[in-house]
Amino acid sequence: MSAFLTYLLNGLAVGCAIALIASGLVVIHRVTGVVNFAQGTFAVVAGLCASSLLGLGLPHGASELAAVLAAAVAGLLTGLAAVGRPGTTPLSSLIVTLGVGVLAYAVEIVLWGDQPRSAPGLAGSVTVAGARIQTQHLLVIAVTAVAFAALALFFGRTYLGKALTACASNPYAARVVGIDVRRMGLLAFALGGLLGGLAGVLVTPMRPISFDSDVTLIVNGFAAAVFGALTRPVITLAGALLLGVAETMAAGYGYGSHQLEIALGLMLVVMIVQAGRRPAISQEPT
Amino acid sequence: MLAVQGVSRSFGGVYAVRDVTLDVADGEVCGVIGPNGAGKSTLFNLITGHLAAERGEISFLGRRVDRLAPHRRARLGMSIVFQAARVFRGMTVRENVMVGLHGRTSAGFVAAALRLPRHRRDEREIAARADAALDRVGLSEWADRPADQLPIGQQRALQLARALCARPRLLLLDEPASGLRGQERERLAELVEELRAGGLTILLVEHDVAFVTRLADRIVVLDLGRVIADGPPAEVRNDPLVLAAYLGQSA
Numbered sequence: 001m002s003a004f005l006t007y008l009l010n011g012l013a014v015g016c017a018i019a020l021i022a023s024g025l026v027v028i029h030r031v032t033g034v035v036n037f038a039q040g041t042f043a044v045v046a047g048l049c050a051s052s053l054l055g056l057g058l059p060h061g062a063s064e065l066a067a068v069l070a071a072a073v074a075g076l077l078t079g080l081a082a083v084g085r086p087g088t089t090p091l092s093s094l095i096v097t098l099g100v101g102v103l104a105y106a107v108e109i110v111l112w113g114d115q116p117r118s119a120p121g122l123a124g125s126v127t128v129a130g131a132r133i134q135t136q137h138l139l140v141i142a143v144t145a146v147a148f149a150a151l152a153l154f155f156g157r158t159y160l161g162k163a164l165t166a167c168a169s170n171p172y173a174a175r176v177v178g179i180d181v182r183r184m185g186l187l188a189f190a191l192g193g194l195l196g197g198l199a200g201v202l203v204t205p206m207r208p209i210s211f212d213s214d215v216t217l218i219v220n221g222f223a224a225a226v227f228g229a230l231t232r233p234v235i236t237l238a239g240a241l242l243l244g245v246a247e248t249m250a251a252g253y254g255y256g257s258h259q260l261e262i263a264l265g266l267m268l269v270v271m272i273v274q275a276g277r278r279p280a281i282s283q284e285p286t
Numbered sequence: 287m288l289a290v291q292g293v294s295r296s297f298g299g300v301y302a303v304r305d306v307t308l309d310v311a312d313g314e315v316c317g318v319i320g321p322n323g324a325g326k327s328t329l330f331n332l333i334t335g336h337l338a339a340e341r342g343e344i345s346f347l348g349r350r351v352d353r354l355a356p357h358r359r360a361r362l363g364m365s366i367v368f369q370a371a372r373v374f375r376g377m378t379v380r381e382n383v384m385v386g387l388h389g390r391t392s393a394g395f396v397a398a399a400l401r402l403p404r405h406r407r408d409e410r411e412i413a414a415r416a417d418a419a420l421d422r423v424g425l426s427e428w429a430d431r432p433a434d435q436l437p438i439g440q441q442r443a444l445q446l447a448r449a450l451c452a453r454p455r456l457l458l459l460d461e462p463a464s465g466l467r468g469q470e471r472e473r474l475a476e477l478v479e480e481l482r483a484g485g486l487t488i489l490l491v492e493h494d495v496a497f498v499t500r501l502a503d504r505i506v507v508l509d510l511g512r513v514i515a516d517g518p519p520a521e522v523r524n525d526p527l528v529l530a531a532y533l534g535q536s537a
Contacts (some may be wrong), residue, residue: 001531011531086355162377162381162384162385163385165374165376165377166374166377166385168372168475169374169376169377170372170374170375172336172368172372173368173372173373173374173445174357174374174385175336175355175356175357175385176334176356176357176360176365176366176368176372177357177360177385177448177452178357178360178361178386178452179357179359179385179386182355183356
């Protein structure tokens with residue numbers, strides 16, 4: 001029983017990290033209509049930055065913060081490439097984000113080499129109802145909860161959030177009421193970078209990260225985001241937690257090498273179901 | 287107020303709008319009519335900035351705007367009501383009207399998220415403005431409903447409220463009467479008359495000749511992308527070129 005509980009809690013932590021990646025995908029897709037395949041790259045950049053900065057002797061906190069900001073800048077640059085030119089279709093932008101992801105490999109290998117890097121996180125563990133859980137995992141869960149609450153407040157209550165939602169709903173009308181749709185798109189990419197970066201610095205202490213870790217991250221994140229039809233944050237969170245728990249259970253009970261297959265399988269099933277219901281990625285033409 | 291000077295735009299080598307010149311004076315209601323395919327929508331989109339002109343100049347309030355993005359033109363004081371339902375789904379009717387005003391208030395993220403007094407004051411102020419605009423177009427009862435649930439006529443009224451809320455210098459209406467039933471059409475006409483009486487400058491692009499004749503001070507007639515007549519309704523109505531264009535259409 002306590003093994004089950006341990007897997008469950010660890011699975012929730014893994015799911016939270018996936019949720020952060022997925023939330024970045026959702027934010028960017030909601031506002032710009034673009035599926036951002038460079039989303040995993042933001043996490044990798046943040047993870048590698050954090051490990052380097054910590055290696056240089058910067059204290060915890062400052063290193064992670066700087067790494068997350070670096071990821072936000074990476075997000076902004078990706079946004080400039082993908083949606084910076086007015087009139088780029090979401091499909092072309094998608095290809096651009098793929099290109100950015102591949103280009104990022106080269107940059108990352110030059111800067112950090114091709115070996116996986118890790119970073120120390122919070123040490124120690126606590127025992128909850130007979131189940132041991134690492135403090136780092138608790139931190140991941142807490143940060144994710146705060147991030148999702150902040151996102152909900154941001155989109156639900158603030159003017160900027162409303163303007164972003166307006167762009168997502170009807171970019172044509174948004175322009176007409178004086179909203180700079182291009183700037184909002186760039187903002188969404190920066191926000192996506194920030195969320196991806198957050199996931200990166202939290203994951204790196206749990207499993208070492210290398211330049212090509214983005215594939216695992218994006219597959220998981222994409223599966224969760226598709227679960228929420230790429231637009232609904234709460235369902236995305238639920239999907240991510242489900243996925244995290246399923247993968248950890250599989251690993252715990254002896255199918256550790258099949259984690260990625262589980263994510264892919266789930267993603268396929270969800271996509272088929274979503275496609276049957278209605279076009280998941282539908283938007284009024286501009 | 288608005289000066290369109292020798293503007294052209296083609297699609298695949300065929301001119302949709304060719305060498306069109308038209309002026310809208312301060313306080314005037316200018317109607318643009320023409321048979322199907324005359325280039326009305328293209329001209330409208332050139333003025334709002336959703337299409338780029340290949341040649342010619344467009345000035346608004348004495349300033350060149352033909353290279354400005356649509357949202358920049360909107361901020362200068364052009365408010366637009368589209369024929370198609372362009373509402374923001376997932377928001378209430380009131381939020382739909384308020385969204386354009388948000389950029390003009392000062393309170394930041396922290397103030398908004400925590401509902402600080404400054405944010406609440408801004409919020410109250412623009413909510414009051416939105417409610418006044420909704421009242422004006424007869425949508426008060428719908429204010430708290432989701433915008434996508436509105437029937438087509440009300441969605442257009444919502445766009446009109448959103449446009450008025452921005453306190454425009456120039457109101458651009460694209461086929462405002464299309465798809466409206468008799469009574470809705472009458473209410474719209476009365477509203478336009480009210481706005482004109484209030485001194486608002488209006489450019490009305492419309493298929494329905496009777497509707498335009500009733501409301502416009504001056505009518506510009508387009509046919510095959512060119513201006514074929516420009517003058518007061520009574521004069522334009524009896525213009526042989528205009529009659530030929532419309533008869534040719536119906537034959």
